[in-house]
Amino acid sequence: MSTQTAVPAIENTGTTEEYHDRPVPLRARLGFKEPALVWSGFGIAYICAVIGGLIQQGLGTTNAILAILLGNFILFLYSAAIGYANGKWGLNFPLTVKAVFGRKGAVVPIIIMAVLVTGWYAFQAWLTADILRVAFGLEGAVLVGVMAAIIAVIFGLPVIFGIKSMATLMKLALPGMLIFAAYYLFTKILPAGGAMFAKSGDGKLAFMAGVGMAWSTFVVSGTMTGDIVRYTKTGKQAVWVTAVAFLFSNAPFMILGALISAAIPDPTVQYFFDQKTVAVLLPLLVLAVLSNWSTCDACLYNATMGYTNSIKGLNWRNAAIVGTVIGVVAAGTGLIGNIVSWLILLGLIVPPIGGAIIADYYVVRGDKEGFSRERDIDFNWAAIIAVVLGIIVGWWVNKAYPTFLFGAAGIATSFVVYVLLAKASPAALGAGVSARASGAEAEPT
Numbered sequence: 001m002s003t004q005t006a007v008p009a010i011e012n013t014g015t016t017e018e019y020h021d022r023p024v025p026l027r028a029r030l031g032f033k034e035p036a037l038v039w040s041g042f043g044i045a046y047i048c049a050v051i052g053g054l055i056q057q058g059l060g061t062t063n064a065i066l067a068i069l070l071g072n073f074i075l076f077l078y079s080a081a082i083g084y085a086n087g088k089w090g091l092n093f094p095l096t097v098k099a100v101f102g103r104k105g106a107v108v109p110i111i112i113m114a115v116l117v118t119g120w121y122a123f124q125a126w127l128t129a130d131i132l133r134v135a136f137g138l139e140g141a142v143l144v145g146v147m148a149a150i151i152a153v154i155f156g157l158p159v160i161f162g163i164k165s166m167a168t169l170m171k172l173a174l175p176g177m178l179i180f181a182a183y184y185l186f187t188k189i190l191p192a193g194g195a196m197f198a199k200s201g202d203g204k205l206a207f208m209a210g211v212g213m214a215w216s217t218f219v220v221s222g223t224m225t226g227d228i229v230r231y232t233k234t235g236k237q238a239v240w241v242t243a244v245a246f247l248f249s250n251a252p253f254m255i256l257g258a259l260i261s262a263a264i265p266d267p268t269v270q271y272f273f274d275q276k277t278v279a280v281l282l283p284l285l286v287l288a289v290l291s292n293w294s295t296c297d298a299c300l301y302n303a304t305m306g307y308t309n310s311i312k313g314l315n316w317r318n319a320a321i322v323g324t325v326i327g328v329v330a331a332g333t334g335l336i337g338n339i340v341s342w343l344i345l346l347g348l349i350v351p352p353i354g355g356a357i358i359a360d361y362y363v364v365r366g367d368k369e370g371f372s373r374e375r376d377i378d379f380n381w382a383a384i385i386a387v388v389l390g391i392i393v394g395w396w397v398n399k400a401y402p403t404f405l406f407g408a409a410g411i412a413t414s415f416v417v418y419v420l421l422a423k424a425s426p427a428a429l430g431a432g433v434s435a436r437a438s439g440a441e442a443e444p445t
Contacts, residue, residue, distance in 0.1 A: 058205025071214025087238020352390025
């Protein structure tokens with residue numbers, strides 16, 4: 001077996017080789033380090049600290065920390081269940097969806113997820129522009145929109161060159177955010193002392209709503225984790241990469257945001273920028289921009305993977321341009337500036353898709369055969385029906401029981417319905433798996 005550990009840089013077509021339309025062969029797997037670096041740079045995102053601060057303002061410090069930990073633990077379990085299969089067989093998210101939903105049945109879920117994650121890319125660009133507005137006291141929605149559009153173009157450039165270029169950016173972003181964390185730790189959090197933990201919230205947020213905010217932050221990319229963890233050599237490595245992403249990167253940074261919110265005199269000050277001196281403000285701005293850039297890239301990478309697998313004839317570079325254009329429009333118009341509504345939408349639509357993937361791999365296929373065989377049909381109606389019902393149940397639970405984690409209801413509904421339909425009538429509903437090999441290589445046993 002080959003010991004090659006680098007992805008070939010160039011295809012014959014002159015575009016970056018990202019294995020967007022086929023499983024990553026074992027010879028091209030990168031192992032643990034680079035996927036973990038990309039996911040960590042993605043998870044240690046400035047927006048996570050901001051959301052952590054919002055949770056603290058609603059729940060109080062102690063309850064906010066508990067909500068963040070619980071939300072990220074649920075997110076880890078959910079994403080690791082999907083990521084294990086991706087890492088073992090080298091499948092990205094679109095290929096996984098095709099394996100589950102069928103060749104044509106996969107198109108809609110892939111495009112929906114690609115558009116949603118493009119929305120996150122656009123939000124990060126808009127957020128960067130809004131941070132600059134707050135920091136420098138700028139006025140005018142038009143100015144913010146123009147800045148956001150320009151930033152979206154600049155932020156999208158590394159994705160054209162693939163995961164290795166992104167990993168280089170992460171190497172800058174990660175130390176930057178550690179410096180950011182150290183600054184607030186020593187200048188705000190430690191001086192505030194234990195009094196921070198006595199602070200209560202404004203009562204406008206239920207505990208499970210806080211859990212939902214924490215989990216929804218990365219539920220899209222957690223579902224699409226195969227786009228990154230497919231480069232691991234084994235399923236277990238993929239699980240550890242997922243742990244790095246959520247338990248050791250996202251959760252601590254969210255908690256940092258909650259502690260900053262509790263420590264600063266006015267927790268409602270936007271983006272924690274209560275500094276008055278330019279010598280302090282400018283470095284913090286640079287660090288925030290680096291973080292948003294790395295998160296933008298990871299979102300656009302996910303989106304590009306989706307576009308290349310759902311729009312016929314679209315290569316990687318052109319797909320990245322398509323995603324950038326959509327993101328520029330969304331960022332420039334401020335279309336998704338309401339973060340809470342955005343998180344609720346994600347929590348409704350995305351989890352049922354993940355529930356069907358988990359049910360298909362572990363129950364219908366089984367880990368031993370996994371994605372080694374093709375589902376040689378156009379539509380797996382069992383999976384499609386399960387997802388639709390999961391979204392409906394999640395919406396109903398959110399309306400009837402707003403304090404419940406409605407995303408969990410969507411996953412459970414999709415999982416159970418799919419298993420029941422697939423077992424009851426696999427041939428008629430398209431849930432059966434053919435004997436034909438898929439070409440995916442599993443880790444050596």
